[in-house]
Amino acid sequence: MMRSYMARVGISVEELDHLNIIHVTGTKGKGSTCAYTEQILRNHGFRTGFYSSPHLVQIRERIRINGQLIGNELFSKHFLHVYGRLDETKDSHEGIMPTIFGFFTVLAFRVFLEEKVDVAVIEVGIGGHYDCTNVVRPWVCGIASLDIDHTHILGDTIDKIAWHKGGIFKPGVPAFTVKQPEDAMAVLRDRAKERNCPLWVCPDLEDYHADCGPLQLGLAGQHQHSNASLALQLSHTWLQRRNLPDGHFPATSVTNTDGLQGAAFKPSPIMVKGLADTVWPGRTQTVKHGAVTYFLDGAHTMRSMQACASWFKETSASRERTASGPVARVLLYNTSRERDSAALLKLLVPCHFDFAGFCPYLTEASVSCSTGEQFDRKVENCKVTRCLANEKCWRLHNNLGNDSGEHVLNGDSLSLVPEKKADTQVFPCVLSALQWVTQGRDSALADSEEMVATVRPSLKSKAALLRNAAEIHILITGSLYLVGGVLKHLDPATYQ
Structure with a gap:
């Protein structure tokens, strides 16, 4: 359905590849993880797009360019284009229009393409496998902490929920997860093997040793440590690919599908500042x-x-x-x-x-x-x-x-x-x-x-x-x- 909606608006899945996407799911912490990741890459000088949900006050909060929610004029311009194209073509598609979330996902894709962002950080709405965002082919993906939520859609056990979250894994695309309950981790490992997706578990934040000493986070709370570690792995992996001549990961980086412990590294000063600068309203x-x-x-x-x-x-x-x-x-x-x-x-x-x-x-x-x-x-x-x-x-x-x-x-x-x-x-x-x-x-x-x-x-x-x-x-x-x-x-x- 999402491919159909995108085609009616004039967007192909292949075009989305130009967004160099980072895709993040999880029950709690996925928004914070995305915020850390976006801030780090923006501090590196890249033009960033960030799609998140839900919004707190204004619907425009869901679509950000360089950390700022898009302005009313830009929002109206793209909104009218996307809605107009979908409305014009609905009769030839049995009158079908997307859900609100599906509509804004297509809208975000168009905005990011038109605004020519260097990287798009995409937060999953609910679950992962059947989520509207799961048409993307990311450079790297991540799974934040899992918990029991949205049981009427995802199931009432942690392993059922993990199955949905693992649905964002793609063949050969590096994936990282924070430490999860063992039942959930077992499902994620199986999903990674099914999809030939390299999977690592993020190290503790204390394992990263920067010149400045312990890392300082812009978001309060002990629970933010795992989100920050996941963001470091996602941004580091994205930067590695960006810096390779052919834009592909080396073959040795796609062999692990067992969820082995990921390696800590020395964060650059830009990364350190990115973690400290991060702001994400409504969370601690x-x-x-x-x-x-x-x-x-x-x-x-x-x-x-x-x-x-x-x-x-x-x-x-x-x-x-x-x-x-x-x-x-x-x-x-x-x-x-x-x-x-x-x-x-x-x-x-x-x-x-x-x-x-x-x-x-x-x-x-x-x-x-x-x-x-x-x-x-x-x-x-x-x-x-x-x-x-x-x-x-x-x-x-x-x-x-x-x-x-x-x-x-x-x-x-x-x-x-x-x-x-x-x-x-x-x-x-x-x-x-x-x-x-x-x-x-x-x-x-x-x-x-x-x-x-x-x-x-x-x-x-x-x-x-x-x-x-x-x-x-x-x-x-x-x-x-x-x-x-x-x-x-x-x-x-x-x-x-």
């Missing part, structure tokens, strides 16, 4: 606005949420040590229906939040959603049913409904004292949640002081801790869509 991102610090991470699988919780606890605690007074910890959470919210929220309990807010992806309500009456009328319209269920899960995890108290350690003995109860609240939109939890202390949020002043009494009673805190630390997680809704309000200039 910290934004400080005065007394309010936002911690943004779109984690939505078990392993990514574990990594998110570890990152937040470590980073928040470090900042608390230098605070001038008490710090209030706030959780702002939402997730899609297919996720196991109960399991994900349980991983966040050890972060010891003082307040937990839940809101839908709606960035703002069509009218003010600050009063109780307006909120009650808009509960269904704002689709907060899922948020109410998430709030219930959170309260159950924290034993918030038990007024009789719990046995806790008091001094040197156990006594029956009430457990500390963190407040919770469901908000009708992202803006109302941000305005209230910041208590008018972030000038970037329009009318936040008015929001606090007009909020219903039941919420006012919950605000004392936030008002009295020297700093407020807010973790926004569970979904990249929620993170995008927050960034739209925190940094509107970037996402115009």
Whole structure:
């Protein structure tokens, strides 16, 4: 189908070879890996294209040239061309039009070809084997960390998911993977042998020895180490091929299909700087606005949420040590229906939040959603049913409904004292949640002081801790869509 759509637009698979593609899949970390890889190659002076998904705020974020999302004029020009060609030819193709993701994949290919990029870094959408991006014939491909996700499409076990991811392997094209669970690794080895694809496992980041000492990463969190190592292998391999006279890999580099340990090397100063310069919004991102610090991470699988919780606890605690007074910890959470919210929220309990807010992806309500009456009328319209269920899960995890108290350690003995109860609240939109939890202390949020002043009494009673805190630390997680809704309000200039 993708070949058919491309042909209708005037693009052949052979033409895509001119993009010198790096193809990356995985459950978590594939976007970060692509961001590191693109930054390294851009630092080398190459004109880069980067196709990713999903977007946080603007659909144009999915298609980047030299690290920048394409402008409105360029986007409109290519959008109208691709849509026009597909629409004109649909009658001769049984009226078939591509999915949204398929359409934007074709659009990205056209943009990169027309803009004559030296390299295109292509992130897989879902899976790999049947993904729209899998028409490409890359120079090198990579697999980031695997986890259980999109089970209705990829299957409910790690080995089934690994089969789909290994579908991007191509004969003779070097492939790299980070360390995977053994069941997944066994499937990847089999897929590599089936396709005569050379496969290596990336070394630990600590195994690379640069003149500057330990490598510094632009993206926070221990889990980024494996993504950075994968990016080093991908960029290094791409550069090796680029520098060969015939543009082909030496024969000795395509003999390993067993997933052997890849070799660390000495990163060049350009590579070192590329890792440190990398920015990838919404992934372990910290934004400080005065007394309010936002911690943004779109984690939505078990392993990514574990990594998110570890990152937040470590980073928040470090900042608390230098605070001038008490710090209030706030959780702002939402997730899609297919996720196991109960399991994900349980991983966040050890972060010891003082307040937990839940809101839908709606960035703002069509009218003010600050009063109780307006909120009650808009509960269904704002689709907060899922948020109410998430709030219930959170309260159950924290034993918030038990007024009789719990046995806790008091001094040197156990006594029956009430457990500390963190407040919770469901908000009708992202803006109302941000305005209230910041208590008018972030000038970037329009009318936040008015929001606090007009909020219903039941919420006012919950605000004392936030008002009295020297700093407020807010973790926004569970979904990249929620993170995008927050960034739209925190940094509107970037996402115009």
